[in-house]
Amino acid sequence: MKQFNKEVFKDAWHLIKPYWVSSEKKTAYILLAAIIFLNLAIVFINVLFNLWYKEFYNALQELNEKAFWVALGQFSALAFFYIISAVYSLYLNQMLQIKWRKWLTDEFLNKWMDKKIYYHLQVFNHQTDNPDQRISEDLNMFISQSLSLSLGLLSSVVTLFSFISILWIVSGPLHLSVFGFLITIPGYMVWAALIYAIFGTWITAVIGRPLIPLNFNQQRFEADFRFNLVRIRENSESVALYSGEEKEHGHLMRKFADIFENYWKIMVRQKKLTWFTSGYNQIAIIFPILVAAPRFFAKKIQLGGLMQIAQAFGQVQTSLSYIVNSYTALANWHAVADRLRTFEHNIQSIKALQSTNNNIKYKPSDYLLSVKNLSIMLPDNKTYLIKNLSFELKPTQSLLIVGPSGIGKSTLVRTIAGLWPFGDGEIELPQKEKxxxxxxxxxxxxxxxxxxxxxxxxxxxxxxxxxxxxxxxxxxxxxxxxxxxxxxxxxxxxxxxxxxxxxxxxxxxxxxxxxxxxxxxxxxxxxxxxxxxxxxxxxxxxxxxxx
Missing domain, CATH: 3.40.50.300 (P-loop containing nucleotide triphosphate hydrolases)
Known part of the structure; x- marks a missing residue:
C-alpha cells in the first residue's frame, strides 16, 4: 500500500477529475464557488472577531460600560452573519456531495456492468472484495472527505495569510541577549507558531502513518463480515435444513474477530496519536499567553492586546497544523482512495483479459444461430473443454445437449451468451432483444x-x-x-x-x-x-x- 506520495494524489485526481469536466460541470463549479465564497466569508468574519477581541477586553479592563455594550452589538452582528455563512456552507456542500455522488455512482456502475465485467470480476479476479461496498460506501466517503479536506486546506491557507500579518504586528519584536549580543526577532510569535507546527506535523506523521493500511483493512473486514451476514439471509432455508446455525455462528465470529483485532490496532494507534495531538493543542492555548505575558505585565500591551495575540496565534497555529488536526481524516481518505483505485485497476485488468482473449468472433444474425469451429478452453488457455464444435440452429428447431457433468455443457451456453472469453471460433447470434x-x-x-x-x-x-x-x-x-x-x-x-x-x-x-x-x-x-x-x-x- 502506498503512503502519501505523488502517486497517491495522482490516483486521487484520476477519480476526482471526470466529474469536473462532465456535463454537470457548470452546476458543480457554481456550487463550489458559492461554498468557497462562504468559507472565505467565515475567515473574514474571524478576522473581524480578532479585532473585536481587542476592543471588548480593553473595554472590560477600562470599565467602560458604553464601549462594552457597543462591542456586544458588534458581536451580535458578526455572529448573525457567521451563522448564516456556516449554515449555507454546510447546505451547499451537502448538495454538491449528493450530486457528485450520483454522477460518480452512475459512472462506476457503467464501468462495473459494461461488457459483463461484474461477472468476470467475480469469476476470474479474486482481488476485488465486495464491489457493492466500494460503490455504495467508499464512493460516498471519498467524495465527502475530498470536499471536506480540500475546503479545510483552502480555509487554513486563507486563514494563515489573513492572520499572519496581524500576529506579526501585535506580537512585536523579541529582544534577546546572547553572550552579550542583543538579538532582535521581529514578529517572534509567527516564528514560534511556525516551529511549533513543523514539529507537531512531523511527530503526527510518524505516529499516524500505520493508520493508513489499518483503515484500508478495516473497510475490507467490515465489508466481508456484512457479505457473510447477507449470505446467511439469502440462504436461510438451506442453513436451517442443515441445522448449520452453530457452524455459521462460529464462521461469523471468526470474520468478526478480524474486525475486532484490526479495530483494536486502530484504537491503540489513535490513542497514541490523540495523546500527542491533545497535548499539542492544549499547550497551544496557553503558549502565546505565556510568551506575551511579560509585555502585558510590563504594561506595554493591554488585556485586549493580549487576548488578540492569543487568538491570532491560535488561528495561525491551527492553520499551520492542518495535517496534525486532520491526520485521522487524511488516513481514512487515503484508504478509501486506495480501495477505489484498486477497484478501477481490477476493472482495467478484466478489460485487458477480455481484449487478449477475444479470439471467439461474434457476428449478428437475424435468422439462425451458427457455431463454427468453436473451441472452448479453461482460463489457462491450454486445457480444452470443447474442440472444433460446429452446428446451426434455425427457427422452429430444437437442440438438446446431453452428457456427463464437467464436459463443458454449461460453459457452451455461457460462451454463446458471451460470458466465457477463452477459446476461438465463430458464433453468429441473434440480437439479445430476441x-x-x-x-x-x-x-x-x-x-x-x-x-x-x-x-x-x-x-x-x-x-x-x-x-x-x-x-x-x-x-x-x-x-x-x-x-x-x-x-x-x-x-x-x-x-x-x-x-x-x-x-x-x-x-x-x-x-x-x-x-x-x-x-x-x-x-x-x-x-x-x-x-x-x-x-x-x-x-x-x-x-x-x-x-
Whole structure:
C-alpha cells in the first residue's frame, strides 16, 4: 500500500477529475464557488472577531460600560452573519456531495456492468472484495472527505495569510541577549507558531502513518463480515435444513474477530496519536499567553492586546497544523482512495483479459444461430473443454445437449451468451432483444412478481389480469393474489417454483431464441414434459437450445 506520495494524489485526481469536466460541470463549479465564497466569508468574519477581541477586553479592563455594550452589538452582528455563512456552507456542500455522488455512482456502475465485467470480476479476479461496498460506501466517503479536506486546506491557507500579518504586528519584536549580543526577532510569535507546527506535523506523521493500511483493512473486514451476514439471509432455508446455525455462528465470529483485532490496532494507534495531538493543542492555548505575558505585565500591551495575540496565534497555529488536526481524516481518505483505485485497476485488468482473449468472433444474425469451429478452453488457455464444435440452429428447431457433468455443457451456453472469453471460433447470434437465457437457478430481482415476470425484456404495460392468468396456468394460483407484493421472492419460492416463473417469462415475452441450462432440474418429469409441450405449442416459430 502506498503512503502519501505523488502517486497517491495522482490516483486521487484520476477519480476526482471526470466529474469536473462532465456535463454537470457548470452546476458543480457554481456550487463550489458559492461554498468557497462562504468559507472565505467565515475567515473574514474571524478576522473581524480578532479585532473585536481587542476592543471588548480593553473595554472590560477600562470599565467602560458604553464601549462594552457597543462591542456586544458588534458581536451580535458578526455572529448573525457567521451563522448564516456556516449554515449555507454546510447546505451547499451537502448538495454538491449528493450530486457528485450520483454522477460518480452512475459512472462506476457503467464501468462495473459494461461488457459483463461484474461477472468476470467475480469469476476470474479474486482481488476485488465486495464491489457493492466500494460503490455504495467508499464512493460516498471519498467524495465527502475530498470536499471536506480540500475546503479545510483552502480555509487554513486563507486563514494563515489573513492572520499572519496581524500576529506579526501585535506580537512585536523579541529582544534577546546572547553572550552579550542583543538579538532582535521581529514578529517572534509567527516564528514560534511556525516551529511549533513543523514539529507537531512531523511527530503526527510518524505516529499516524500505520493508520493508513489499518483503515484500508478495516473497510475490507467490515465489508466481508456484512457479505457473510447477507449470505446467511439469502440462504436461510438451506442453513436451517442443515441445522448449520452453530457452524455459521462460529464462521461469523471468526470474520468478526478480524474486525475486532484490526479495530483494536486502530484504537491503540489513535490513542497514541490523540495523546500527542491533545497535548499539542492544549499547550497551544496557553503558549502565546505565556510568551506575551511579560509585555502585558510590563504594561506595554493591554488585556485586549493580549487576548488578540492569543487568538491570532491560535488561528495561525491551527492553520499551520492542518495535517496534525486532520491526520485521522487524511488516513481514512487515503484508504478509501486506495480501495477505489484498486477497484478501477481490477476493472482495467478484466478489460485487458477480455481484449487478449477475444479470439471467439461474434457476428449478428437475424435468422439462425451458427457455431463454427468453436473451441472452448479453461482460463489457462491450454486445457480444452470443447474442440472444433460446429452446428446451426434455425427457427422452429430444437437442440438438446446431453452428457456427463464437467464436459463443458454449461460453459457452451455461457460462451454463446458471451460470458466465457477463452477459446476461438465463430458464433453468429441473434440480437439479445430476441433471445432469452434461462440458467439453472433463475434470477429474481427484489420487487413485485409483476416486475419479475417482465424481467428483462417484457412489456411494462402488460395488464395485471394477463399476468394472473399466466401464474394460474403455471400451477402458481396462490401467487396471483400477491402479484403486486414487494418481497425477496428468491427466498420465498422454492427452486421448482422459481423455474416455473422462468418459463412464465418465456410464455409472456415470447423470445425467438431460447437457451436453457438445466432450466427444469428441480421439476418432476411430468411437469417438465408439460412445460416443453406448452413451449413448442405456444412458440412454434422459436428456436430452443437446452442443456
Amino acid at each position: 433471445t432469452l437465457f434461462l440458467p439453472q437457478k433463475p434470477y429474481l430481482p427484489i420487487g413485485t412478481l409483476r416486475d419479475i415476470l417482465i424481467y428483462p425484456n417484457g412489456d411494462p404495460s402488460v395488464d395485471n389480469e394477463v399476468l394472473k392468468e399466466l401464474l394460474i396456468s403455471l400451477n402458481l394460483k396462490y401467487l396471483s393474489k400477491h402479484l403486486l407484493d414487494v418481497n425477496m421472492w428468491s427466498q420465498v419460492l422454492s427452486l421448482g417454483e422459481q423455474q416455473y416463473i422462468a418459463f412464465g417469462r418465456i410464455f409472456l415475452q415470447k423470445p425467438d431464441w431460447i437457451f436453457m441450462d438445466e432450466a427444469t432440474s428441480a421439476l418432476d418429469e411430468k411437469s417438465e414434459r408439460l412445460l416443453y409441450m406448452r413451449l413448442f405449442k405456444e412458440l412454434p416459430q422459436s428456436a430452443c437450445l437446452s442443456v
